[in-house]
Amino acid sequence: MDARKVYIVLFVVHIMGHSNLAKPCSDSGCRSVKMPLVSDNLKAPLLAELDVSMINQQLKEYIDDSINVTFIDRFHDVVEEKQESLKSKVSEIYKRLASMSVWNGKLSKQFLEMSRPCEKGWIKFGIHCYYIGPDTKTWDDSVTDCQRKGSYLVKVEDASENLWLQTVMIANNIDILRIGAHDIHHEGTWRWISDNSAVGYTNWGGGQPDDAGANEDCAELWKAASYRWNDRPCSYLMRYICEK
Ligand SMILES: [Ca+2]
Ligand SMILES: [Ca+2]
Known part of the structure; x- marks a missing residue:
């Protein structure tokens, strides 16, 4: 090869080195990446566009579904818990209402009894009526007289009733x-003669009951004992008070 031919070959190589083939890919010049996929029967290789956006969408849907399922399950559990708690509270409220209703019924009955006037000659205190025997009598006669009046010899149940007496x-x-x-x-x-119940509340005077002379089996309120209780022979004649 002579010198002229060598220069021509070098020139061509130089031109090719600066052609479009060596230029970087611009936006307009880039094409989708195509990846070869293999069909099921392996006979015909396929060219399919690898769609990344579709895979992203499927992935997103999968995650969304997973989140939804998890969220719905948790939500369901929370709602169930709340429902159970509410049921329990409602049940408790019904029970309270029922007991309040019973209590209200008792209160109404007590109020009616308190507001109901006593018969002529009887005195009202709380929900009971009292009759002060005008004459003095023995224990037996006092008991009999009260019974005849549809009542009983007074049963002193608490300090307020005692104070009233x-x-x-x-x-x-x-x-x-x-x-x-x-x-x-x-x-x-x-x-108590009224119902044979044990005497609970008492207000005995000092040193009483002393069963003096081994013969004091009936109780009284006695002025000499500061209106406190004393035991005395049942045969003693004294005033008495009936209750009903
Ligand atoms: Ca006695
Ligand atoms: Ca006594």
């Missing part, structure tokens, strides 16, 4: 007032 004594100038407590059947065991 003391005021009745003072107001009516009564020195000794018989009440319905006795230990006739068993010395020292005090019971």
Whole structure:
């Protein structure tokens, strides 16, 4: 090869080195990447465009579904918990309402009884009516008289009733007032004649009951004991008070 031919070959190589083949890919010049995929039967290779956006979409849907399922399950659990809690609270409220209704019924009945006037000659205190025997009688006669009136010799159940009886004594100038407590059947065991129940509340005077002379089995309120209780022979004649 002579010198002229060598220069021509070098020139051509130089031109090719600066052609479009060596230029970087511009936006307009780029094409989708095509990847060869293989069909099932392996006979015909396929060219399919690898669609990344579709895969992203499927992935997103999968994640969304997974989140939805998880969220719905949790939501379901929370709703169930709340429902159970509400059911329990409603049940509790119904129970309270029922007990309030019963209580209200009792209160209404008590209010009616308190507001109901006593018969002529009887005095009202709380929900009961009282009759002060005008004459003095023995225990047996007092008990009988109260029973004949559809009542019983007074049963003093608490301090307020006891205090009221003391005021009745003072107001009516009564020195000794018989009440319905006795230990006739068993010395020292005090019971109410009205229902044979054990005597709970007491207001014995100092040193009482002393069963003086081994013959004191009937109780009274006694002015000399500051209107507190004393035991005395049941045969003693004294004022008495009936209750119903
Ligand atoms: Ca006695
Ligand atoms: Ca006594």
